[in-house]
Amino acid sequence: MYTLIDGNKTASEIKREIAGEVSEIRKTGGKIPHLAAILVGNNPSSETYVSNKVKDCREVGFESTLIRFDDKISESLLVEKIRELNLNDTIDGFIVQLPLPSHISEETVIEAIDPDKDADGFHPVNIGKMVIGIPGFLPATPYGIVELIKRYGIEISGLNCVVIGRSNIVGRPVSILLSRKGMDATVTVVHSRTRNIHEIIRTADIIVAAIGSPNFVKSDMVKEGAVVIDVGTTRIASPASKSGWKLAGDVDFNNVAPKCSFITPVPGGVGPMTRVSLLKNTLWAAKGRNR
Numbered sequence: 001m002y003t004l005i006d007g008n009k010t011a012s013e014i015k016r017e018i019a020g021e022v023s024e025i026r027k028t029g030g031k032i033p034h035l036a037a038i039l040v041g042n043n044p045s046s047e048t049y050v051s052n053k054v055k056d057c058r059e060v061g062f063e064s065t066l067i068r069f070d071d072k073i074s075e076s077l078l079v080e081k082i083r084e085l086n087l088n089d090t091i092d093g094f095i096v097q098l099p100l101p102s103h104i105s106e107e108t109v110i111e112a113i114d115p116d117k118d119a120d121g122f123h124p125v126n127i128g129k130m131v132i133g134i135p136g137f138l139p140a141t142p143y144g145i146v147e148l149i150k151r152y153g154i155e156i157s158g159l160n161c162v163v164i165g166r167s168n169i170v171g172r173p174v175s176i177l178l179s180r181k182g183m184d185a186t187v188t189v190v191h192s193r194t195r196n197i198h199e200i201i202r203t204a205d206i207i208v209a210a211i212g213s214p215n216f217v218k219s220d221m222v223k224e225g226a227v228v229i230d231v232g233t234t235r236i237a238s239p240a241s242k243s244g245w246k247l248a249g250d251v252d253f254n255n256v257a258p259k260c261s262f263i264t265p266v267p268g269g270v271g272p273m274t275r276v277s278l279l280k281n282t283l284w285a286a287k288g289r290n291r
Contacts, residue, residue: 002257002258002259002260002261002262002263003152003261003262003263004262004263004264004265005148005152005229005262005263005264005265005269006265006268006269007144007148007264007265007268007269007270007271007272007273008268008272010147010148010151010152010272010273011272011273011275011276013151014147014276014279014280015056015059015060015276015279018060018276018279018280018283019059019060019061021283022060022061022062022283023061025286026061030286031092031286031289032061032062032063032286033062033063033092033093033279033282033283033285033286034062034063034064034065034090034091034092034093034282034286035053035057035062035063035064035065035091035092035093035094035095035119035278035279035282036064036065036066036067036085036091036093036094036095037050037053037054037064037065037066037067037094037095037096037097038067038069038078038081038082038085038094038095038096038097039066039067039068039069039097040068040069040070040071040073040078040096040097040100040101040104041069041070041071041100041101042071043099045233045235046097046098046099049097049275050066050097052275053095053275053278054066056275056276056278056279057279060279062279062282063090065091065094067081069081071101072101073104074103075103075104075105075108075109078096078104078109079108079109079112082096082109082112082113083112085114085117086112086113086114086117091117092117092282092285092286092289093117093118093119093137093278093281093282093285093286094113094117094119095119095120095278096109096110096113096120098169110122110123110124111123111124115136115137116285116288117285118137118281119137119140119278119281119282119285120137120139120140120278120281121136121137121138121139121140121143121173121281122139122168122169123137126138126139127139127168127173130173130176130177131176133180133181137281137284137285138173138177138277138281139169139170139173139174140274140275140277140278140281141169141170141174141210141231141270141273141274141277142170142173142174142177143177143273143277143280143281144270144272144273144274144276144277145174145177145208145229145231145270145273146174146177146178146183147273147276147277148229148264148269148270148273149183149227149229152262154206154227154262156178156183156184156185156205156206156227157183157184157185158184158185158186159185159186159205159206160185160186160188160203160204160205160206161175161178161179161185161186161187161188161204161205161206161207161208162187162188162189162190162200162201162203162204162206162207162208163175163178163187163188163189163190163208163210164190164191164197164201164207164208164209164210164211164216164217164250165189165191165209165210165211165212165231166189166191167210170208170210170231171189171191171208171210172189174208174210175187175189178206178208185206188200188204191211192211198220198221201217201221201222202220202221202222202223203223204222204223204226205223205225205226205227206226206227206228206229207222207226207227207228207229207251208229208231209228209229209230209231209232209249209250209251210231210232210250211232211250212232212234212250213232213234213250214232214234214236214248214249214250215248215249215250215251215252216232216250216251217230217250217251217252217256218252218255218256219252219255219256219259222256222259222260223259224259225259225260225261226259226260226261227260227261227262227263228251228256228257228260228262228263228264229263229264229269229270230249230250230251230253230263230264230265230266230269230270231249231250231270232248232249232250232251232266233247233248233249233266233267233271234247234248234249234250235247235248236248247266247267248266249264249265249266249269251263251266253265253266
């Protein structure tokens with residue numbers, strides 16, 4: 001029988017811990033953590049995600065700011081606003097919600113963010129710190145995945161981990177975090193060009209599926225007792241739901257779960273941990289300023 005890795009429950013526990021720390025900061029007259037978000041356009045997924053971030057901030061006692069622009073904003077004006085936030089001492093961390101309109105370079109935007117306020121952990125400086133093990137902001141989703149593994153007491157040292165997907169947001173950074181000292185997994189990254197991908201995945205003790213392909217991981221690709229972390233969140237048509245769509249993960253959950261020792265659901269697995277990781281990054285930044 002598998003154990004369901006409940007991201008909602010774990011995120012709630014972490015938020016209570018953060019709220020306790022914020023309460024202590026308030027008692028001592030320290031600076032209350034402040035997380036800001038820039039939202040360009042009205043992508044439905046982004047709207048939902050950012051509104052949840054605002055709610056999270058309220059729950060833990062953070063200050064929050066939401067800055068909206070229409071999808072016609074120029075890249076130069078967006079970068080100018082980012083530089084204003086870089087210089088705003090009241091804000092400890094901020095994010096620019098991705099994806100951005102096609103006329104704006106995500107790379108340019110990410111590099112414009114002050115690495116010391118990079119709550120998403122995407123800036124090349126923070127990625128470099130992560131690679132060599134220097135403390136810094138960690139990419140939010142990989143950070144959340146590692147936290148889930150730790151809090152569920154899943155021992156991965158020396159085990160074979162296969163990460164499906166090589167994005168700079170999830171695949172590459174999580175492969176680094178899982179192989180660092182203290183986690184010590186032996187990590188293989190597979191992707192769309194990998195030969196014999198199914199055979200490689202079948203060797204995994206831990207699978208992290210972050211390829212963005214609904215139900216890609218089938219039962220015959222998973223060995224008995226594997227730990228499966230599903231990062232996929234693709235909207236697919238669902239006439240039975242009120243909205244007309246539902247979220248689908250990268251793993252065929254119903255058929256894969258019976259073979260697993262641990263598995264995350266979609267939704268309610270990795271997603272809530274991504275949001276709480278933003279809070280942890282922002283709290284870390286605020287603590288530095290309070291010191």
